[in-house]
Amino acid sequence: MTGPSDPKDALRRYLQSTRDALVWKLEGLSERDLRLPRTPTGTSLLGIVKHAANVEIGYFGDVFGRSWPSPEERVSDEETDADPQADWFATENETAEGIVDLYRRVWAFADATVDTLPLDTVGCVPWWPEERAQVTLGQVMVHVLSDLARHAGHADILRESIDGAAGLRAGTGNLPDLDWPAYVQKLTELANRF
DSSP: OOSOOSHHHHHHHHHHHHHHHHHHTTTTOOHHHHHSOOSTTOOOHHHHHHHHHHHHHHHHTGGGTOOOSOGGGSOOHHHHHHOTTGGGSOOTTOOHHHHHHHHHHHHHHHHHHHHHSOTTOEEEOTTSOGGGOEEEHHHHHHHHHHHHHHHHHHHHHHHHHHHOOOSSBTTBOOSOOOOHHHHHHHHHHHHHTO
16 A cells, blocks of 8 residues: 555544645736636636635635634635625735635644644534534545645646646646647547537
8 A cells, every 4th residue: 555544634634635736727828817707707827726725714714613813814704795705806906926825824724723623523514504504624635635635736727728738737748749730630520520
């Protein structure tokens, strides 16, 4: 068996790997490219990272009775009430560098929760229905990992559409060495038969 055998260590490792992949998708792009909406619902690379930071603050903080030390840095309930997408875009006063820095500090905050509590520690998700609000740290770790992995997949596609950068992580592409335009042409021809 490779990798950590302790379930908490395994979850922590996959969580950090997904965080790293998400932040890597921002590297080398201009502030405009990071902010520009890339989908009909306004999704941007920088917005995904800002959302991820707020998700982790909530699940690894609020759920277990821990307050984020700088409440002015997170999207407030009032901001979300005014705009339900408030955590999905960078405001004019925010920078890519600042949001990435915030997210890296959120990692340390979230990791402190994971490091100090057993996986069976019970917390309460106040924004979930009452009948499901009681959760364990293990459930929260799986939930957040699932959410972040989904958004890292979104970021993969957005980044590839900007400049072709693709792969699992910086310097370690997990894609075969192919003539990609020819491959896409082959798939297009196949699709056009239907």
